Amino acid sequence: MDNTRRKFLKLAGLTAAAGVGATVIGSKAMASGAPAHGAPAGHGAPAAAHGGGHGDVATGVRQAIVIDTGKFNDNPGLAEKCQQACHSYHNVPDFGNPKDEIKWIWTDKFANVFPEHSHYKKDDRISSMDIIAMCNHCENPPCVRACPTQATFKNADGAVMMDFHRCIGCRFCMAACPYGARSFNWRSPRGVDKEGHPFIEKMNPKFPSRMRGVVEKCSLCSWRTKKGLDPLCVEEANKTAADAMIFGDLNDKDSKVAKLLRSKFTIQRKPALGTKPSIFYII
Amino acid sequence: MVNKVLKGNGLYWGWLSLLLMIMGAGAVSYLVQFNYGLGATGMSRDVTWGIYISQFTFLVGVAAGGLMLVLPYYLHDYKAFGRITILGEFMAIAAIVMCLMFIIADLGQPMRATNVILHPSPNSMLFYDMIVLNGYLFLNVLCGTVVLHSEYKGIKYPRWIKPFIYLSIPWAISIHTVTAFLYAGLPGRHFWLTAVLAPRFLASAFAAGPALLLIIALIMQRTAGFNVGRIAKDKLVTIIGYAAIINFFLVGCELFTAYYSNMPGHMHTLDYLFFGLVDHSTGIMHNNLVPFMRAFVVMGVVGIGLLFAARRAKSDAMLATACVLIFVSFWIDKGLGLVLGGFVPSPMEHVTEYVPTVVEIGVAVGIWATGFFVLTLLYKMVVAVKRRSEDLLEIE
Amino acid sequence: MYDKVKVFIGLAIFVVAALSIVGYNMSVGDKDGFRTDGKPGPEKPAGHEKCVKETAYMQTSHMVLLNKWRDEVIREGKRELVETVGGEMVEKSLQNGCLSCHVSKIKFCDRCHEYANVKPYCWDCHLAPVETPASKEAH
Numbered sequence: 119m120d121n122t123r124r125k126f127l128k129l130a131g132l133t134a135a136a137g138v139g140a141t142v143i144g145s146k147a148m149a150s151g152a153p154a155h156g157a158p159a160g161h162g163a164p165a166a167a168h169g170g171g172h173g174d175v176a177t178g179v180r181q182a183i184v185i186d187t188g189k190f191n192d193n194p195g196l197a198e199k200c201q202q203a204c205h206s207y208h209n210v211p212d213f214g215n216p217k218d219e220i221k222w223i224w225t226d227k228f229a230n231v232f233p234e235h236s237h238y239k240k241d242d243r244i245s246s247m248d249i250i251a252m253c254n255h256c257e258n259p260p261c262v263r264a265c266p267t268q269a270t271f272k273n274a275d276g277a278v279m280m281d282f283h284r285c286i287g288c289r290f291c292m293a294a295c296p297y298g299a300r301s302f303n304w305r306s307p308r309g310v311d312k313e314g315h316p317f318i319e320k321m322n323p324k325f326p327s328r329m330r331g332v333v334e335k336c337s338l339c340s341w342r343t344k345k346g347l348d349p350l351c352v353e354e355a356n357k358t359a360a361d362a363m364i365f366g367d368l369n370d371k372d373s374k375v376a377k378l379l380r381s382k383f384t385i386q387r388k389p390a391l392g393t394k395p396s397i398f399y400i401i
Numbered sequence: 402m403v404n405k406v407l408k409g410n411g412l413y414w415g416w417l418s419l420l421l422m423i424m425g426a427g428a429v430s431y432l433v434q435f436n437y438g439l440g441a442t443g444m445s446r447d448v449t450w451g452i453y454i455s456q457f458t459f460l461v462g463v464a465a466g467g468l469m470l471v472l473p474y475y476l477h478d479y480k481a482f483g484r485i486t487i488l489g490e491f492m493a494i495a496a497i498v499m500c501l502m503f504i505i506a507d508l509g510q511p512m513r514a515t516n517v518i519l520h521p522s523p524n525s526m527l528f529y530d531m532i533v534l535n536g537y538l539f540l541n542v543l544c545g546t547v548v549l550h551s552e553y554k555g556i557k558y559p560r561w562i563k564p565f566i567y568l569s570i571p572w573a574i575s576i577h578t579v580t581a582f583l584y585a586g587l588p589g590r591h592f593w594l595t596a597v598l599a600p601r602f603l604a605s606a607f608a609a610g611p612a613l614l615l616i617i618a619l620i621m622q623r624t625a626g627f628n629v630g631r632i633a634k635d636k637l638v639t640i641i642g643y644a645a646i647i648n649f650f651l652v653g654c655e656l657f658t659a660y661y662s663n664m665p666g667h668m669h670t671l672d673y674l675f676f677g678l679v680d681h682s683t684g685i686m687h688n689n690l691v692p693f694m695r696a697f698v699v700m701g702v703v704g705i706g707l708l709f710a711a712r713r714a715k716s717d718a719m720l721a722t723a724c725v726l727i728f729v730s731f732w733i734d735k736g737l738g739l740v741l742g743g744f745v746p747s748p749m750e751h752v753t754e755y756v757p758t759v760v761e762i763g764v765a766v767g768i769w770a771t772g773f774f775v776l777t778l779l780y781k782m783v784v785a786v787k788r789r790s791e792d793l794l795e796i797e
Numbered sequence: 798m799y800d801k802v803k804v805f806i807g808l809a810i811f812v813v814a815a816l817s818i819v820g821y822n823m824s825v826g827d828k829d830g831f832r833t834d835g836k837p838g839p840e841k842p843a844g845h846e847k848c849v850k851e852t853a854y855m856q857t858s859h860m861v862l863l864n865k866w867r868d869e870v871i872r873e874g875k876r877e878l879v880e881t882v883g884g885e886m887v888e889k890s891l892q893n894g895c896l897s898c899h900v901s902k903i904k905f906c907d908r909c910h911e912y913a914n915v916k917p918y919c920w921d922c923h924l925a926p927v928e929t930p931a932s933k934e935a936h
């Protein structure tokens with residue numbers, strides 16, 4: 119590890135904390151806080167140490183998903199199937215109320231998923247369409263920048279991950295995420311409702327649940343993609359409609375996603391924020 | 402010196418027992434929350450921070466507000482603040498104690514709080530907040546006690562403490578700046594994403610902090626015969642008044658930028674706070690903060706007017722009223738509207754309103770009571786020492 | 798709840814307890830999950846000879862290994878299988894690795910943890926295998 123740089127950044131950070139004068143150095147260090155792709159966020163190492171100087175150069179793997187919204191529009195109920203596949207495997211609880219709600223993947227209207235594209239006088243099809251929303255696995259993730267414990271971090275594949283063991287539940291990441299992709303366990307997900315109905319209907323013994331007091335979100339199925347499998351939602355979508363969702367490495371010129379992005383017009387959620395989402399939509 | 406807190410009249414003990422009772426209720430509320438999870442509060446997936454973090458934000462301001470006394474006294478040798486500077490330092494201690502308690506109360510996994518130190522993350526503003534808040538607590542405990550102890554002994558404070566006092570001045574600015582940066586650096590939260598957030602925080606802090614101090618000083622004048630002096634009061638009026646005016650000026654700047662530019666993202670939260678906002682997917686109007694925010698404006702403006710009038714009329718009653726108005730007004734602004742408003746609308750442009758639960762209010766009031774408990778003990782000490790040293794002066 | 802201090806005190810007690818077991822023949826377990834000398838006797842899985850590390854290491858330091866695995870798997874993406882001392886391949890996972898051999902938490906994990914009075918918070922999230930009636934009876 120690059121020890122001197124790490125030390126410098128720590129020092130710069132401390133100086134910034136002590137006085138207003140050094141704020142500039144501090145904010146520079148922080149802006150590069152999101153670990154660049156290709157470098158694993160090592161255990162206990164400040165994420166900022168990986169940051170500097172990578173800029174826009176495409177290095178390493180950057181996993182991405184292209185969602186063909188038209189195929190979901192043509193197949194009503196498909197998005198729900200994807201959600202079901204994700205939530206049931208990952209033991210995502212259903213509390214039955216919006217206040218406690220936890221969701222990794224869900225749908226909303228075009229105007230809500232794309233408020234910045236929500237132009238005047240849209241066509242009827244778009245106005246009525248339900249669009250899939252999930253974590254964007256941003257290239258410059260504000261949630262990672264905000265997290266004070268590196269419980270949220272970016273892995274070597276470009277997926278933004280959670281370490282539930284480390285999360286202190288400060289919910290700074292939830293304030294930081296501009297996409298509403300994160301959920302908090304306001305109460306124990308292992309509990310039961312008033313009628314004795316468990317919040318996790320059927321526990322999947324292959325995957326852990328979470329405990330109350332931690333944040334969770336889509337993990338881009340890193341446990342599957344490492345084995346060369348598509349994420350669950352992608353697999354489920356493609357069972358019904360081929361290529362409704364396409365998963366791959368954005369930085370690999372020959373991957374299906376990279377080719378598709380070169381040949382089709384796609385949009386991203388809130389591109390003006392500079393987060394560079396890895397989820398693309400064909401409208 | 403410390404033993405002074407054990408001597409007091411019935412009023413003193415009655416006040417302390419009242420605070421202890423409220424603290425007990427707060428502790429019970431916290432236990433409820435601890436056992437159930439943060440779902441015992443009114444916070445939700447869309448409004449993820451509630452009154453805990455907003456009280457925290459406001460109280461960082463109160464702590465930083467002590468600077469307005471420390472700076473003239475130590476840096477400009479402004480003698481009239483001789484009696485109250487120490488009050489400012491001790492108020493900062495109580496405020497930071499409350500801040501730290503509010504942070505802990507807000508954590509989903511408080512047992513893991515040390516992870517912030519075990520896995521330091523210099524990219525996170527919370528990491529810096531932890532450093533500056535604890536540092537400021539340390540500085541004020543150190544400076545406050547050393548200075549007071551010297552006075553108790555009847556000597557001038559030792560020279561080695563001076564650098565720490567000077568350090569505490571920029572440090573006070575830093576605590577509120579970093580706290581503003583928690584918010585101002587988040588993309589996609591238009592209401593917070595503004596460069597004037599930190600200046601605005603400081604302006605409101607420099608009004609609210611001294612206002613609270615002046616209220617307490619006026620109470621102590623009645624109950625403990627502790628007179629801060631007319632000159633100091635008049636000077637504080639200037640400080641509070643101008644800081645409050647600057648805060649309103651900055652609020653005005655925000656309103657101008659949003660409404661003149663006519664950009665929806667910038668107008669939404671202000672709409673919600675001052676007029677109410679309609680959730681377009683449901684058609685429902687949400688406006689539960691509107692009366693508060695309007696009260697903030699009215700109370701603030703009336704408070705500022707009354708403040709200067711009170712100085713002219715040399716009326717302590719008017720002065721106290723003005724300070725209460727300004728303090729409450731700015732508490733609404735920063736301790737309610739700023740944090741809660743930032744979550745409306747949600748990133749998916751839905752409107753979810755937040756109403757704190759009884760448990761949550763219990764915890765919050767309990768923490769405030771703890772703060773006042775600490776403050777009372779500290780001020781008790783101050784009054785005793787000041788009396789003694791002035792007696793000494795008279796004997797000489 | 799799992800107060801950090803308590804966990805560490807608990808762990809220390811456990812280490813001492815576990816160390817004192819070393820050298821004894823672990824296969825002696827009576828029907829209550831305790832050996833004849835009163836020490837806990839976790840039941841070893843049938844059909845698997847060796848764990849991923851030597852028994853002595855696992856007795857004292859399995860939690861260290863689990864934390865290391867966690868960081869490797871989640872943070873570094875090192876999800877490759879690990880080889881047991883006996884040459885079997887297992888997944889680097891508590892739930893899908895360890896517990897695939899140690900099929901009863903009650904007969905394995907709990908015996909020592911209860912004896913040493915430690916309450917590791919693993920089980921707040923990780924699921925133990927469904928216990929068969931037989932394994933519950935033996936508890």
Ligand code: SF4
Pocket residue numbers: 252253254255256259260261262278294295296297298299300335393
């Ligand atoms: S969508 Fe939100 S949670 Fe996901 S990486 Fe981006 S900022 Fe983080």
Ligand code: SF4
Pocket residue numbers: 264265266267268269270284285286287288289290291292332333
């Ligand atoms: S809630 Fe957890 S993941 Fe989110 S910022 Fe806090 S510690 Fe990090």
Ligand code: SF4
Pocket residue numbers: 203204205222223252335336337338339349350351352
């Ligand atoms: S990528 Fe995996 S975790 Fe994310 S939404 Fe799809 S199925 Fe769920």
